[in-house]
Amino acid sequence: MKDYIIIGAGQSSLAIAYHLSKQNANYLIVDANTETGAPWLKRWNSLKLFTPSEFNSLPGMDFPHEKGYYANKYEVADYLKAYVSKFNIPIKFNQKITSLKKEKDVFILKSDTKTFETKNVIIATGPFHKPFTPACHTKISKEIIQIHSEHYKSPDQLQEGATLVVGAGDSGVQILNEISQTNSAVYFSGNTNIVSLPQEFLGKTLWWWFSKTGFLTAHKYSWIGKKLSKSGQPVIGTDVKTLFKKQNITCVGRTLDADGETMIFEKQKINDIKNIVWATGFKPNFNWIEGIELDDNHYPKNYRGVSDIEGLYFLGLPWLYTRGSATLGGVKKDAEYLHNYMSKK
Numbered sequence: 001m002k003d004y005i006i007i008g009a010g011q012s013s014l015a016i017a018y019h020l021s022k023q024n025a026n027y028l029i030v031d032a033n034t035e036t037g038a039p040w041l042k043r044w045n046s047l048k049l050f051t052p053s054e055f056n057s058l059p060g061m062d063f064p065h066e067k068g069y070y071a072n073k074y075e076v077a078d079y080l081k082a083y084v085s086k087f088n089i090p091i092k093f094n095q096k097i098t099s100l101k102k103e104k105d106v107f108i109l110k111s112d113t114k115t116f117e118t119k120n121v122i123i124a125t126g127p128f129h130k131p132f133t134p135a136c137h138t139k140i141s142k143e144i145i146q147i148h149s150e151h152y153k154s155p156d157q158l159q160e161g162a163t164l165v166v167g168a169g170d171s172g173v174q175i176l177n178e179i180s181q182t183n184s185a186v187y188f189s190g191n192t193n194i195v196s197l198p199q200e201f202l203g204k205t206l207w208w209w210f211s212k213t214g215f216l217t218a219h220k221y222s223w224i225g226k227k228l229s230k231s232g233q234p235v236i237g238t239d240v241k242t243l244f245k246k247q248n249i250t251c252v253g254r255t256l257d258a259d260g261e262t263m264i265f266e267k268q269k270i271n272d273i274k275n276i277v278w279a280t281g282f283k284p285n286f287n288w289i290e291g292i293e294l295d296d297n298h299y300p301k302n303y304r305g306v307s308d309i310e311g312l313y314f315l316g317l318p319w320l321y322t323r324g325s326a327t328l329g330g331v332k333k334d335a336e337y338l339h340n341y342m343s344k345k
């Protein structure tokens with residue numbers, strides 16, 4: 001029987017594990033993946049952080065690159081691996097927890113191969129669970145390659161011919177940008193009125209400005225935090241206005257439907273698409289946890305990670321407390337708060 005089990009071994013998990021290790025707590029991390037940093041390594045090959053190095057540190061260990069540097073995914077995974085080894089963090093991989101319930105005062109966690117028991121559980125399974133793809137994807141011809149951004153690695157996965165990229169978030173525009181550099185025809189489906197912000201402004205990084213203006217620290221219960229959490233996220237580091245004007249990119253409006261090889265958009269129908277990258281986001285999945293109440297967005301109800309079930313906690317959810325809650329550098333404040341809370345119990 002453990003005192004604490006953390007589900008998930010990403011950055012949110014490691015940030016709270018740091019505090020538990022420091023107090024010599026009897027704890028364990030379990031994770032469905034096979035290695036530290038796996039969620040980063042699975043993302044597309046050319047991915048670069050939108051946060052500069054000085055905003056990427058977990059508690060107790062600086063992110064090891066110079067100020068103003070935007071690390072790639074391999075460097076993030078290396079940092080997380082070094083963190084685990086520096087603080088001797090105990091992790092059991094290949095353990096996807098498929099059910100969690102509380103019986104009397106004990107939490108019982110089950111994976112396909114093992115049962116774990118613990119007095120407290122911290123769910124740090126990340127902000128992104130089930131890839132979401134619009135329903136019309138089932139009507140699309142098998143001749144067209146369809147990839148969700150979760151599985152997109154590089155243009156090498158695509159067949160010759162035009163590609164459609166759907167989705168106007170950071171992932172969508174970065175992938176659109178990369179594919180457009182191959183010079184083949186690219187269609188973009190999504191909102192073209194998105195706000196994009198440059199990574200540097202007046203000699204300072206965007207993240208520096210965010211930190212000075214309170215954008216990262218405004219909490220979701222404050223007036224400004226309420227407004228920010230409900231407004232759309234700006235795209236960071238991609239100049240979308242210039243991108244959308246590129247000669248080989250055609251913006252086609254929202255995707256409405258599909259019929260075999262024909263894609264139907266707000267503005268037109270198109271028949272020559274050979275590949276589709278769906279950068280259409282993710283849906284949360286907490287249905288394996290017995291007894292938790294979800295909010296309107298299907299995330300567990302909690303206050304700063306503390307749920308209504310005694311001993312059950314969350315970390316790393318989008319806007320758990322602030323805009324920074326689901327970022328490398330932002331999770332440490334939430335982890336510290338949660339650790340203080342749990343220590344007083």
Ligand SMILES: Cc1cc2nc3c(=O)[nH]c(=O)nc-3n(C[C@H](O)[C@H](O)[C@H](O)COP(=O)(O)OP(=O)(O)OC[C@H]3O[C@@H](n4cnc5c(N)ncnc54)[C@H](O)[C@@H]3O)c2cc1C
Nearest residue numbers: 008010011012031032039049050051097125126316327328
């Ligand atoms: C494309 C992209 C770019 C990003 N860029 C930045 C950036 O530049 N800067 C920044 O600060 N943030 C960035 N983020 C946001 C955030 O930092 C990452 O999403 C980060 O991976 C979240 O860390 P996490 O520990 O909360 O979750 P994850 O890294 O997703 O880790 C969750 C872990 O939980 C495990 N897990 C899930 N379910 C179960 C289960 N049932 N049982 C056992 N294990 C389970 C998974 O295997 C995984 O290892 C980016 C996110 C994306 C998607």
